[in-house]
Amino acid sequence: xxxxxxxxxxxxxxxxxxxxxxxxxxxxxxxxxxxxxxxxxxxxxxxxxxxxxxxxxxxxxxxxxxxxxxxxxxxxxxxxxxxxxxxxxxxxxxxxxxxxxxxxxxxxxxxxxxxxxxxxxxxxxxxxxxxxxxxxxxxxxxxxxxxxxxxxxxxxxxxxxxxxxxxxxxxxxxxxxxxxxxxxxxxxxxxxxxxxxxxxxxxxxxxxxxxxxxxxxxxxxxxxxxxxxxxxxxxxxxxxxxxxxxxxxxxxxxxxxxxxxxxxxxxxxxxxxxxxxxxxxxxxxxxxxxxxxxxxxxxxxxxxxxxxxxxxxxxxxxxxxxxxxxxxxxxxxxxxxxxxxxxxxxxxxxxxxxxxxxxxxxxxxxxxxxxxxxxxxxxxxxxxxxxxxxxxxxxxxxxxxxxxxxxxx
Amino acid sequence: xxxxxxxxxxxxxxxxxxxxxxxxxxxxxxxxxxxxxxxxxxxxxxxxxxxxxxxxxxxxxxxxxxxxxxxxxxxxxxxxxxxxxxxxxxxxxxxxxxxxxxxxxxxxxxxxxxxxxxxxxxxxxxxxxxxxxxxxxxxxxxxxxxxxxxxxxxxxxxxxxxxxxxxxxxxxxxxxxxxxxxxxxxxxxxxxxxxxxxxxxxxxxxxxxxxxxxxxxxxxxxxxxxxxxxxxxx
Numbered sequence: 177x178x179x180x181x182x183x184x185x186x187x188x189x190x191x192x193x194x195x196x197x198x199x200x201x202x203x204x205x206x207x208x209x210x211x212x213x214x215x216x217x218x219x220x221x222x223x224x225x226x227x228x229x230x231x232x233x234x235x236x237x238x239x240x241x242x243x244x245x246x247x248x249x250x251x252x253x254x255x256x257x258x259x260x261x262x263x264x265x266x267x268x269x270x271x272x273x274x275x276x277x278x279x280x281x282x283x284x285x286x287x288x289x290x291x292x293x294x295x296x297x298x299x300x301x302x303x304x305x306x307x308x309x310x311x312x313x314x315x316x317x318x319x320x321x322x323x324x325x326x327x328x329x330x331x332x333x334x335x336x337x338x339x340x341x342x343x344x345x346x347x348x349x350x351x352x353x354x355x356x357x358x359x360x361x362x363x364x365x366x367x368x369x370x371x372x373x374x375x376x377x378x379x380x381x382x383x384x385x386x387x388x389x390x391x392x393x394x395x396x397x398x399x400x401x402x403x404x405x406x407x408x409x410x411x412x413x414x415x416x417x418x419x420x421x422x423x424x425x426x427x428x429x430x431x432x433x434x435x436x437x438x439x440x441x442x443x444x445x446x447x448x449x450x451x452x453x454x455x456x457x458x459x460x461x462x463x464x465x466x467x468x469x470x471x472x473x474x475x476x477x478x479x480x481x482x483x484x485x486x487x488x489x490x491x492x493x494x495x496x497x498x499x500x501x502x503x504x505x506x507x508x509x510x511x512x513x514x515x516x517x518x519x520x521x522x523x524x525x526x527x528x529x530x531x532x533x534x535x536x537x538x539x540x541x542x543x544x545x546x547x548x549x550x551x552x553x554x555x556x557x558x559x560x561x562x563x564x565x566x567x568x569x570x571x572x573x574x575x576x577x578x579x580x581x582x583x584x585x
Numbered sequence: 586x587x588x589x590x591x592x593x594x595x596x597x598x599x600x601x602x603x604x605x606x607x608x609x610x611x612x613x614x615x616x617x618x619x620x621x622x623x624x625x626x627x628x629x630x631x632x633x634x635x636x637x638x639x640x641x642x643x644x645x646x647x648x649x650x651x652x653x654x655x656x657x658x659x660x661x662x663x664x665x666x667x668x669x670x671x672x673x674x675x676x677x678x679x680x681x682x683x684x685x686x687x688x689x690x691x692x693x694x695x696x697x698x699x700x701x702x703x704x705x706x707x708x709x710x711x712x713x714x715x716x717x718x719x720x721x722x723x724x725x726x727x728x729x730x731x732x733x734x735x736x737x738x739x740x741x742x743x744x745x746x747x748x749x750x751x752x753x754x755x756x757x758x759x760x761x762x763x764x765x766x767x768x769x770x771x772x773x774x775x776x777x778x779x780x781x782x783x784x785x786x787x788x789x790x791x792x793x794x795x796x797x798x799x800x801x802x803x804x805x806x807x808x809x810x811x812x813x814x815x816x817x818x819x
Contacts, residue, residue: 178701181694192682495678498639499741500667500695502660578639582674 177505185509186516189485197517200481204521204561205528207471208554212529212546214467215553217536218460220544225452229445231373231381233313235278235412236445237419239266239405239426260401261430261439264393267405269429274407274421276414279308281406284392290345290385291358298344301384302359304392312408315386320353320368327367328388335364339372340382359385362395415444474521475561482514482569493573494581507574514566515559522558526551586748586781587613587636592645594631594804605631607804608645613783615748618775620784620795628804630753633785637670637751638662650748667696671742675754677734679726679741685717688726689740696745707744714778715740716770732763739770743780750774750782756791768794 190197241262267282284304291297307325309315315322318339327334335357337345346352352366364387373381393400409418419442426440427433486493493506533544594606605628613619623629634640635647638654639662647654649669657665666672671692679688689708693699699707712722717736721729726737735755742750752771756764772794774780784795792798793812800808 177694180701185694188683491678492680495674495680496691496695497663498637498666498672499692500663500745502663502695504660505695579634582678 177501177508182509182512186513189489189513190516193485196481196484200477200517201521201524203474203477204471204518204558205474205525207467207474208522208525208558209528209532210467210470211464211554211557212526212550213532213536213544214463215460215550216529216533216544216546217542218456218463219547219550220533220537220542221459222453222456223545224543225456226449227373228381229449229452231314233406233408233445235409235415236312237407237409237415237422238443238445239270239407239422240441240443241402241404241439242441260399262402262405264400264402266426266429267402269425270405270407270422273425274418276410276418278408278410279312281306281309281312281408282389282402283309283404283406284389284397284401285384285403286392286397288359288396290341292345292352293356293358294346296345298341300341300344302392302396303384303386304389304396305386306389308408309386309406312406314373316371318369318371319351320366322368322370323386323388328390331388331390331394333362333364333391334367334388335359336368336370336386337366338370338382338384338386341385342369344383357385359387360396412446415446419444471557471561475518475565478514478517478561479565479569481517482510482566483572485513486510486569486573489573490576490581490584493576494578494584497576497578498582503574506576507570510570510573511563511566514569515562518558518562518565522555525558526554529554586615586650587611587783588646588648588651589636590646590648592632592635592642592647594628594635594640595643605804606635606642609801609804609806610645611799611806611809613781615781616775616779618772618782618784618794618796619799620786620792620797621799621801622786622789622792623801624787627801629785629787629801632801633751633753633783636749636783637672638665663695667692668698668745669748671745671747671750673735673738673742673750673752673755675757677731677738677758679734679737681727682725685712685722685724685726685729685737688737689744692741692745699745708740711740711743712737714743714774716773730763731759732766735759735763735767736770739767739774743774748781750780752782752784754786755784756786756788764791 239262241260264282267280270277271280285301287299288302289297290300305323306328307323310322317336320336322336323334337352342350342352345357346355351369353368355366357364357366370382370386407418407422409415423435423438423442427435427438430439432438496506530546533546536542537544589612590610591608592606592610593604593608595602595604609632621629621632631640635642638649641655649665654662654665680691686705686708689712690704693704693707709722715736717733717740721733726734729737755767755771759767768791771782771784775782782795784791786792796812798808798810798812799806
């Protein structure tokens, strides 16, 4: 039996029962489509998390104030930024005493009402930062400049807008460099706009305004305490040892002997990344498993249809055998038929999944990511389903006794 | 061409065996037109299945062109069916919703010896000899009358120029007039083209169209004779 004969036979048999073929294919379409869409949501979330973490900077350690464990027996932990245990001196000590670090960027942050001269106003996070912050946190500038060392020392009233803050205050895509804004009735000159860091979810890195740290401490927070200290370590493999050194240094400086009751926390960027990606991996797996169930149901649909077809066409199988078809010819014909069903379903399903994930991004705003590996997987799985669920019916067809098959009513 | 030596077929059901054929022996020469006649349950269908390489005897030898069919595997039997034997069934067994031509081509897709480009020509040639009107060739098989369907089936049996055509009650589903047309077609194929034809029937009238009649009763040959009209001629 030639391949061209096989395709022709498949075409004739599938088209002779269009509605049944259509419904069976639909089962596979939904299965494959949901696998593609679900995995794309998971992958999108993973990619999102990765860009978010990457946008924080590389080889980053973040020291935040607040106790890890506030004494024996209690597990109460102070809210982020609520403690005031980190001071400017701590940052300076780290800069001076710890080796193998590239830069130290202490920050203070607080939400303030911001007004423009045009009258728009908005409640935006204000970040007091130094010049090193730009390199530590990978801040890229769209227009103008970032805060310089000189400006941060002189407590100049200058501001760099995040792209989200710019969109809020001056409209999307505008260039407000040179204009003025008022934060807490203080006038600031806008000297730059930062590029969008991309990524959504957990606090956009774009909806903020950077001002020099001394300015922020003097006029906005009124104290020398810090919201956190970002430290860029020079080499990735030194992260752990630097983290230890900083911990020891701060414990000594704060006069704490028991490491468990430290009044600060040091977070390693790698830890965040691995924690987040394990969450998104679990999410992807969960979604894929749910989608996989519908794929399995689709496969059972294939088997059901093929068994019905074999029973229905028993006489035809007997006839084909009497005309000289070998068992193998019959076997391959029915197997190929079920593979063809899943293949067609697979292709349509991939397109549908793609469309669905595109719609999710477009309408739902959730990032999705259709990877070539998930497409390849879906394709492989659909072909495998055709073979697995077609095997039994095809075998049953090929084993039919031609005499009995011809007599079958 | 066909030589059966003491063919016995026993159907085993549980402990008891049902003997359907008892040491049946006969020969059929090339170009003969033979009818095998017997009441239902006489074993004639089983004999046809064995002659058609669909089944194997329990014991005895069946030689087709001096090849012992007892020694062949399932796939080899399929090959024999594909190349040496053409079947015509009582209920036609055409693929419905399929054109006449495609039905006739069907045996050739299982035959490696026929190149694809020759199929159409062969199918047309055998439709020609089966006597089906040319304007029906592209019709769907279920749009035809019973007589026309049986001629399509005959064309299908002829398409790979088999050594032996086996017809199992070919007129069983036809009225007597169209039955006669079909029987005449067999006669013509035998006279003009020299095809060897074995016709299985339970009707004396039908059997009388053949040149030689083998009667089967209770699994044994009860008579093997020339047609009466031929006897009278002598």
